[in-house]
Amino acid sequence: MSLLRVSSPHMTRPGNTGDVMLLVIMATLPGLAMLTWFFGWGTFINILWASLVAIGCEALIVALRGRPVRHYLRDYSAILTAVLLGLSLPPLAPWWLTLIAVSFAIIVAKHLYGGIGQNPFNPAMVGYALVLIAFPVEMTSWLAPQTLSITPGQSMGFIDALFAIFPFLSKISLSVSVETFDAVTMATPLDAFKHKGALTAEEFWSTELIVSTVSWKAWQLVSIGFLVGGIYLIYRKIFTWHIPVSMLAALGIMSLIFWSTDPSNYAYPELHLLGGATMLGAFFIATDPVTAATSIKGKLYYGAGIGILVYLIRNWGNYPDAIAFAVLLMNFVAPLIDHYTQPRTYGHKSTK
Amino acid sequence: MNWQPNKHLHTFHGGIHPPENKQQSTRAAIETTLLPSKLILPLQQHIGQQAKTLVQVGDQVLKGQMIAEPNGYVSAAVHAPTSGTVTAIEAHALPHPSGLSEQCIIIEPDGKDEWTQLTPVVDYQQLAKADLLQHISDAGITGLGGAGFPTAVKLNPSEDLPINTLILNAAECEPYITADDMLMREHAAEVITGLQIMAHILQPEKCLIGIEVNKPEAIAALQHAVDELQLTELITIERIPVKYPSGGEKQLIQILTGMEVPNGGIPADIGMVCHNVGTAVAVSRAIIKGEPLISRITTITGEAVSRQGNIEVLLGTPIDTLLAHFGVKQDKLHRLVMGGPMMGFTLDDVSLPVVKATNCILAATRKELPDPAPEQACIRCGMCAEACPASLLPQQLYWFSKSREFDKALSHNLLDCIECGACSYVCPSNIPLVQYYRFAKGEIRIEEHERTASDHARQRFEARTARLEQEEAEKEAKRQARAEAAAAAKKAKEAASDSNDDKAIDPKAAVVQAALERAKARKAKKAAETATGEVADDTPSKQPAVDKDTPKLSAVERAKARKAARAAEQGNEQTTDKAAKKGGLSALEKAKAKRAQQADGSKPSEQPESSSKAEKKGPSALERAKAKRAAEGEQLTNSDTAAVDNTEPAKAMSALEKAKAKRAAQSSDAESTAAAAAPVSALERAKAKRAEQAQQSPSEPAAEEKKQLSALERAKLKRAQAADNEASVETSAASTTDRPDSADKKPMSALERAKAKRAEQAMQDAAEDSAADTENRD
Structure with missing residues (x-):
């Protein structure tokens, strides 16, 4: 009998970082299901491809750093980054776009800063921002919702999506009937609204028929999918409600104020909350604990900051959506917020 | 009955809900029969000073006999848990996270379990608070919750901290531990009596018992006891939610009252005192039965023992005895923890004894408390912040x-x-x-x-x-x-x-001559004249004296002349110093003043001897200094009117001046004292001797005489010598007179040494100066 000398506590809750990451990945499923339902297999294939790239990059760098590869792969953080990127990129984003985004996210944004837990910026958003700036055309062509599209012949199967993403595959596999497929791409509702030109909001909604009905509905459902996943994570205490709620509240209030003062120029709050990547951002991007503020008060400030920045960039910036930039900007501020929002410790009169 | 937590309670931030694992050890009643073959009683089982041994190896001790007494206020006595023989008093490993060894008294029980004479308190209500506290202290009671702070100290908060709430901590929030639970179930009346005694000592407005709702039997038993003793007015049993670490003192206070113990403070700062239920029982036994703390209830649990339960175990019982008693499975025992799984510490030695703070022995298998999982990177998920009770x-x-x-x-x-471990638990x-x-x-x-x-x-x-x-x-x-x-x-x-006439030149010439000779004998005789005759007089009276002596061309004359010259120097020195000081008193000057005062104070015996000062001696050093200075001023005026253009310093003296005056006065005192000549004190002998010595050879030490002198006199002597040498033209003379001084140095106080040093310094300086002086004159 050899008795161990171990420092207390001797009991820990079962589980590890990998479990947390897996849970978050699972929570993206409702949103992913909606995306796949409306926009075909593109996103799904993106995620698979991104995950492969992520595992490869992670293993490579961890091996280069002389760390135990299996131990680090098992925290699933690289896969989560890949999943989040896959969900953010357009469904038919070409394979090299995903490759660039994911490898940059893992190698530069994560490991160059010291690996898991050390990165000051959300790796997925760094990767996303890179390809958004570098390849604006590819990044802004989103598929039209296919399930509700009028012509059934245009519905896109798994193979079609695969070939669209990896065009060279169609040349290799001759068995498959090569069928040039012209994906119907169109702007997201937010994008369309932003580029409505001289139209007033009312005119926009009446003219842009597809946006106003089919696409809009699809996006609402996708957002609700992410919302459901996010609420589940809050229920499982993976993160607290503070960041998503304050972010959504800030964005909602901002849009409400502007919309109520000038409804013909500003989109109504619902479009901001359910159009675009708002829900994905609020529950899965902004809540990335490594890069967010930590104290309760800090989280509220952090979330609100993202919400406000999203609104500002969407309305007056160059990009139709702004989650990535808003999150990255707030990543800069997070340490400062942390410094000024220490909670009051038991027995202390006030925070410093 | 309702086992829901009370609604009006507060809560604390964070907390966790680990699996309780308390059922295993509450199935059986508390066992009592275990007499080990050896008891190991550490002298340090508490916070504070280690107790002092009262027994020796080979002593026969009776059960309950004090074998080590408290050493200081924050300390605790140790008693023999049973009758037997002290077989050793030696260092033995302690059950402490440090794993260090400390002095322990080892007792071999004789099996008779024979009690010593106990002194129960008949009616504690009649006893003064101090006597009750003494009883508790004598019983060696420390907090039994885990920290082990001497109870009597905790029951005696400072007078300016009135206690309004006495809290009994019955939360027992750590998993596995059921010692308090079982104690309350079986000894509820004693718990309440103990609380009552504590309340009698502290006189709080109310008593609260905080108990987690997972102990329904204990709650019922306590409630019953409270009702029976008709204490419902005083004592309230508060059912608190099950949440770790609600049993932490600060957390329990927050739950029960909503107040927080201020940072760096103690509960008494907010009018509260918190004791453990086990402590209450110990207090009750100490007062009512007169029994000291010689046993405690300990939970033995974990999957590595074949039966789990609680036992009232004698303090000092080796843990291996205890484990054997509960059927330890050696092959399965993987981690042995004293205390609970959250805050307990591991033991790597089963021969360690049970001490006053041992509330639980957790013998866990590998499966039960698995080895720590590999540490992963922190992802700042914040679950720890959610769990932190602070x-x-x-x-x-x-x-x-x-x-x-x-x-x-x-x-x-x-x-x-507070190292509760909640953060680690959730990480x-x-x-x-x-x-x-x-x-x-x-x-x-x-x-x-x-x-x-x-x-x-x-x-x-x-x-x-x-x-x-x-x-x-x-x-x-x-x-x-x-x-x-x-x-x-x-x-x-x-x-x-x-x-004046050319007679005045004679002294000058004499001085030059004397410079070579270094005949200081002048002082004794010269002083005799000057001090007696002219100190109180004015210039004319002195002048004749000089006249009279001059023809003799003796050492006396030379000395006198010297004295005149020196007095002039001193007078001038004073003026210069005063001027320098006017810019403001620096620390240096103040220090000087102080030293001067000290020097003055250190030789009060000199006062009565000094004829010039006798009439002027004031009560304070300051006054004395003034007086001295005045006397000196007179002297200076007397000795050489023309030279002394500084009679005005006599008025309005600053500390510095006074100090300066003092120092100057000291040297002149030395002369005037010697001059007085009437009292044949050692001082004078010294003076005389010095005069002789000076006449013969300045370098010759008169060691035997010096030895007889008191330190004071030696110091004086030295100063006098220094003064002597001030006049010296030869630096060599100064350096030689140095030698006897150093031989003398040892017995002197620091002060005197300092004085001596200064004197030497002065002597050297003076030698240089007067050498320069002589040159000038020549």
Whole structure:
């Protein structure tokens, strides 16, 4: 009998970082299901491809750093980054776009800063921002919702999506009937609204028929999918409600104020909350604990900051959506917020 | 009955809900029969000073006999848990996280279990508070909840902290532990009696018993006891929610009252005192039955013992005896914990004894308490911050501790961490957070210690540097003063010789001559005249004296002449110093003044002897200094009117002047004292001897005489010598007179040494100065 000398506590809750990451990945499923339902297999294939790239990059760098590869792969953080990127990129984003985004996210944004837990910026958003700036055309062509599209012949199967993403595959596999497929791409509702030109909001909604009905509905459902996943994570205490709620509240209030003062120029709050990547951002991007503020008060400030920045960039910036930039900007501020929002410790009169 | 937590209670931030694992050990009643073959009683089972042994090896002791007494206020007695023989008093490993060894009394029980004479209190209500506390202290009671703070001390908060709430901690929130639960179930009446006694001592407005709702039997038993004793007015049983660490003193106070113990304070600061239920029972037994604390109830649990339960075990029982009693499965025992799984510490030696704070022995299998999982990176998920009962940010503290940024850790209130382990428990990355905090706390403590040590060293160094600088400055000032004084004296002499007849030149010539001779004998005789005759007189009376003596051309004359010259110098020195001082009193000057006063104070015996001072002696050093200075002023005026153009310093003296005056006076005192000649004191003998010595050879030591002198006199003597040498033209003479001094130095006090040093210094300076003086005159 050899008795161990171990420092207390001797009991820990079962589980590890990998479990947390897996849970978050699972929570993206409702949103992913909606995306796949409306926009075909593109996103799904993106995620698979991104995950492969992520595992490869992670293993490579961890091996280069002389760390135990299996131990680090098992925290699933690289896969989560890949999943989040896959969900953010357009469904038919070409394979090299995903490759660039994911490898940059893992190698530069994560490991160059010291690996898991050390990165000051959300790796997925760094990767996303890179390809958004570098390849604006590819990044802004989103598929039209296919399930509700009028012509059934245009519905896109798994193979079609695969070939669209990896065009060279169609040349290799001759068995498959090569069928040039012209994906119907169109702007997201937010994008369309932003580029409505001289139209007033009312005119926009009446003219842009597809946006106003089919696409809009699809996006609402996708957002609700992410919302459901996010609420589940809050229920499982993976993160607290503070960041998503304050972010959504800030964005909602901002849009409400502007919309109520000038409804013909500003989109109504619902479009901001359910159009675009708002829900994905609020529950899965902004809540990335490594890069967010930590104290309760800090989280509220952090979330609100993202919400406000999203609104500002969407309305007056160059990009139709702004989650990535808003999150990255707030990543800069997070340490400062942390410094000024220490909670009051038991027995202390006030925070410093 | 309703087992829901009371609604009006407050809550604390965070907390966790680990599996309780309490059922295993509550199935059976508390066992009592276990008499080990050896008892190991550490002298240190409590917070505070180690107890002092009262027995010796081989002594027969009776059950309940005090074998070690408290050593100081915060300490606790140790008693023999059973009758037997003291077989050893030696260092033995202690059940302590440090694993260190300390002195233990080893008793071999004789099996008779024979009690010593007990002194129960018949009616504690009639007893004074101090007597009750003494009883509790004599019973060796310490907090039985875990920390082990002497109970009598905790029951005696300072007078200015009135206690309004006495809290009995019955939460027992740690998993596995059921000692308090079982104690309350079986000894509820004693718990309540103990609480009643404590309340009698502290006189609180109310007593609260905080108990987690997972102990329904205990709650019922307590309620029954309270009802039976008709104490419902005083005592309220508060059912609190099950949440770890609600049994933490600070957390329990927050739950029950909503108040927080202020940072760095104790519960008494907010009018509260918190005791454990086990302590209450011990107090009850000590007062009602007179029994000291010799046993406690301990939970033996874990899957590595074949039956789990509670046992009232004698303090000092080796844990292996206990484990064997409960059927330990040696092959399965993987981790042995004293205390609970959250805050307990591991034991790597089963021969350790049960001590007063041992509330649980957890013999766990590998499956039960698995080895720590590999630590993963912190992802700052914040679950730890959610769990922290002190509202800290454990993830930040972790980063700071790991990167050794201790100042940041401190600014994030690391020291408020109670090491409850909630953060480590919830951490998904399996980071041993508490270990990091312990490390950081330890490092901070070491740093603080080193800082204090280096501060002390720096202060010492600075003080020394300051002192050296001061001495240097003093020397410099003196040197300068003398140079000026010498110049002035020369001028004065010339003036004097002009105004008076050529007799005045004689002394001058005599001085030059005497310079070679170094015959200081002048002082004894010369002083005899000057001091007796002319101190109170004015110039004319002195002048004749000089006249009368001059023809003899003896040492006396020369000495007199010297004295005149020196007095002139001194007078001038004083003026210069005064002028210098006018710019403001520097620390240096103040120090001088002080030293002068000290010197003065150190020789009060001199006062009555000094004829010139006799009439003037004041009560304070200051006055004496003034008086002296006045006397000196007179002397100066007498000795050489022309030279003394500084009669005005007599008025309005600052501390500095007084100090200066003192020093000057001391030297003149020496003369006048000697001059008085009437009292045949050792001092005078010394003076006389010195005179002789000076006549013969200045370098010859009169050791045997000096030895007889008191330190005071020696100091005086030295000063006198110094004064002597002041006049010396030869520096060599100064350096030779140095020698007897150094031989003498040993028995002197620091003060005297300092004086002596100064005297030497002065002597050297004077030698140089007067040499210059002589040159000038020549």
